Amino acid sequence: MAVLKENNLLNSLSQMGVGLGAKNQAFELLKGMEFPTRKTEDWRYTSVKKILKKKYVQFNEAEQVDLSNEIAPPLDAYNIVLVNGVYSKELSDINFPDEIVVDTFPNALEEHVSLIHSTFNVIAKNNEEIFTALNTSYFNEGIFIHIPKKVKLNKSIHVIHVNTKSNVVSNVRLLVVADSFSEVSVIQSFASKNAVECLTNSVTEVFVKENAKVVLDKVQSEESNNNLICTVQVNQKANSTFKINTATVSGDFVRNGVNIDVDGENCISEMNGLYMQKGVQHVDNHTKVSHLKPNCTSFELYKGVLRDKSTGVFNGKVIVEVDAQKIEAYQQNRNIILSREATMNAKPELEIFADDVKCSHGTTTGQFDEEAIFYLQTRGIGKESAQALLVEAFADEVLDKVDSEELRIWIKEKLG
Amino acid sequence: MLKVKNLHASVGDKEILKGLDLEVKAGEIHAIMGPNGSGKSTLSAVLAGRDEYEVTAGEVDYLGKELLELNPEERSWEGIFLAFQYPVEIPGVSNVNFLKTAINERRKYFEQDPIAAKDFLKMVKEKSALVELNDKLKNRSVNVGFSGGEKKRNEVFQMAMLEPKLSILDETDSGLDIDALRIVAHGVNTLKSKDNAAIVITHYQRLLDYIIPDFVHVLYEGRIIKTGGKELALELEEKGYDWLTKAEA
Numbered sequence: 001m002a003v004l005k006e007n008n009l010l011n012s013l014s015q016m017g018v019g020l021g022a023k024n025q026a027f028e029l030l031k032g033m034e035f036p037t038r039k040t041e042d043w044r045y046t047s048v049k050k051i052l053k054k055k056y057v058q059f060n061e062a063e064q065v066d067l068s069n070e071i072a073p074p075l076d077a078y079n080i081v082l083v084n085g086v087y088s089k090e091l092s093d094i095n096f097p098d099e100i101v102v103d104t105f106p107n108a109l110e111e112h113v114s115l116i117h118s119t120f121n122v123i124a125k126n127n128e129e130i131f132t133a134l135n136t137s138y139f140n141e142g143i144f145i146h147i148p149k150k151v152k153l154n155k156s157i158h159v160i161h162v163n164t165k166s167n168v169v170s171n172v173r174l175l176v177v178a179d180s181f182s183e184v185s186v187i188q189s190f191a192s193k194n195a196v197e198c199l200t201n202s203v204t205e206v207f208v209k210e211n212a213k214v215v216l217d218k219v220q221s222e223e224s225n226n227n228l229i230c231t232v233q234v235n236q237k238a239n240s241t242f243k244i245n246t247a248t249v250s251g252d253f254v255r256n257g258v259n260i261d262v263d264g265e266n267c268i269s270e271m272n273g274l275y276m277q278k279g280v281q282h283v284d285n286h287t288k289v290s291h292l293k294p295n296c297t298s299f300e301l302y303k304g305v306l307r308d309k310s311t312g313v314f315n316g317k318v319i320v321e322v323d324a325q326k327i328e329a330y331q332q333n334r335n336i337i338l339s340r341e342a343t344m345n346a347k348p349e350l351e352i353f354a355d356d357v358k359c360s361h362g363t364t365t366g367q368f369d370e371e372a373i374f375y376l377q378t379r380g381i382g383k384e385s386a387q388a389l390l391v392e393a394f395a396d397e398v399l400d401k402v403d404s405e406e407l408r409i410w411i412k413e414k415l416g
Numbered sequence: 417m418l419k420v421k422n423l424h425a426s427v428g429d430k431e432i433l434k435g436l437d438l439e440v441k442a443g444e445i446h447a448i449m450g451p452n453g454s455g456k457s458t459l460s461a462v463l464a465g466r467d468e469y470e471v472t473a474g475e476v477d478y479l480g481k482e483l484l485e486l487n488p489e490e491r492s493w494e495g496i497f498l499a500f501q502y503p504v505e506i507p508g509v510s511n512v513n514f515l516k517t518a519i520n521e522r523r524k525y526f527e528q529d530p531i532a533a534k535d536f537l538k539m540v541k542e543k544s545a546l547v548e549l550n551d552k553l554k555n556r557s558v559n560v561g562f563s564g565g566e567k568k569r570n571e572v573f574q575m576a577m578l579e580p581k582l583s584i585l586d587e588t589d590s591g592l593d594i595d596a597l598r599i600v601a602h603g604v605n606t607l608k609s610k611d612n613a614a615i616v617i618t619h620y621q622r623l624l625d626y627i628i629p630d631f632v633h634v635l636y637e638g639r640i641i642k643t644g645g646k647e648l649a650l651e652l653e654e655k656g657y658d659w660l661t662k663a664e665a
Contacts, residue, residue, distance in 0.1 A: 381518050
């Protein structure tokens with residue numbers, strides 16, 4: 001309790017009732033929890049001290065904002081806009097195909113109470129992750145997306161999070177339920193406009209039912225001085241496919257957690273990440289894929305370029321449970337460091353309890369391939385252009401995993 | 417075109433070139449032969465501007481410029497081309513995109529506008545035909561997944577695209593079968609003119625059946641110990657290097 005009282009972050013928050021008992025449970029849970037320190041294994045290289053010390057303002061009504069292409073990628077998608085953490089009806093699309101549900105929890109609860117109660121907060125790890133418990137306690141209205149059986153949405157759903165005032169704290173919550181044989185692509189973009197010192201704490205829960213396919217693209221282009229914590233919790237059932245792409249373009253403090261429970265046979269899980277940092281930016285990617293059932297494949301590719309005094313963390317955990325035979329799990333983390341003062345901490349972790357598996361992991365952190373630079377120079381490509389060409393080629397391998405061409409182009413332009 | 421005088425170069429503490437002299441005029445082809453470790457590859461690396469090699473003495477005049485003062489890209493813009501013994505693989509950078517960047521950087525250096533897409537494509541088509549490089553390879557990542565022969569053909573394709581004044585072919589024949597050798601040599605011979613020159617560094621006489629040199633130099637322990645006409649290569653093929661190196665010792 002002592003920790004909570006001294007904490008400006010918590011003092012800035014107030015609870016919204018949205019008719020979900022889980023919020024109160026999480027609030028009670030929160031009272032007994034402590035924020036991580038550098039001694040907490042999962043936060044060894046990422047300090048939250050500065051984030052907790054700041055004073056924040058919580059908004060409960062949506063502001064008007066002009067969403068230029070600069071802020072969020074202009075995609076041919078259904079847009080859902082949250083301004084300072086609050087759903088904006090004016091800026092969001094409201095005409096969705098009849099069969100799907102895209103709405104705030106208070107609205108969605110009227111018709112879909114049993115579905116929400118059987119899914120919401122079921123896979124979120126409130127008792128393990130304090131920022132998840134914090135989110136559950138304090139999120140505003142949240143967004144619920146339901147894609148019923150066999151529905152294949154040909155247009156993406158783009159959830160845009162934008163902060164427009166300085167010192168805003170927003171807890172944003174998304175729940176995606178993709179029923180069997182359905183397909184959906186969701187994009188979450190995080191940005192700010194003329195706002196500094198904000199904290200966005202996002203939790204996304206995704207259910208990928210039997211034979212369903214869900215793609216989640218996360219695009220993080222916060223202005224400097226903003227802080228972002230994104231936790232994605234996924235549950236996959238048999239024969240399903242889930243792919244998540246995380247592109248971190250900017251932001252001084254970014255922590256991404258991706259946890260996938262592969263709870264069915266013949267699943268494909270894919271996690272890709274790209275981070276390009278400069279200045280004093282800090283990006284931490286923690287991923288965990290738990291193979292609970294046999295005959296599944298997971299792929300992971302995270303790549304980063306670190307300049308100036310930036311710091312990066314990659315921690316990728318692959319767990320193969322004892323009954324999960326015939327698993328193939330591939331993990332790669334590659335980093336290029338372009339400055340003596342930049343630091344990368346990379347840690348792959350494999351915990352394999354089954355005996356018939358094929359797992360590989362590799363992590364490299366280094367400078368440019370000098371041979372390649374010299375080769376390009378001898379062809380008349382100056383050193384800087386040669387480096388730019390190699391950075392682009394390095395990043396393209398991850399960007400190619402993003403299905404939408406317009407999104408790929410937007411990210412590329414943002415990366416410069 | 418190129419005047420190398422008393423060139424000394426080292427890697428770390430080890431001196432490899434120990435007073436090398438060489439003069440190459442426009443329109444000439446010079447072959448440099450010599451046993452392993454004599455400094456052949458060091459010479460090509462120094463001329464191309466690799467910075468692991470430290471030039472400790474001597475000078476290199478290239479078209480009136482002090483070559484050693486230029487960085488590798490400036491040398492390229494000024495017309496020097498090095499065909500690598502081991503062409504470097506560059507994943508993710510397409511062959512064509514890379515050449516377009518190279519050509520445009522040079523055009524920028526000479527204050528010219530970027531090459532028009534149409535002209536560039538026409539040039540690619542024409543020059544790749546010269547070394548029988550197919551479309552698939554042109555669009556793939558630079559040298560990635562290329563066979564040994566394809567890599568060398570790609571080197572000559574790049575040479576054709578960049579139209580150098582002085583080409584240095586560093587053991588271009590190594591790892592080539594006879595057909596690839598013929599294609600590579602055909603490319604080099606076609607590009608030859610009275611205005612450009614080539615230095616062909618090779619271990620074996622074989623390449624010189626196809627690319628006929630005006631001069632053959634024997635490099636040994638960092639210096640040129642013998643210079644002759646094309647018949648010297650044949651003599652070396654027959655007698656080896658011993659008769660020369662022993663005389664030297």
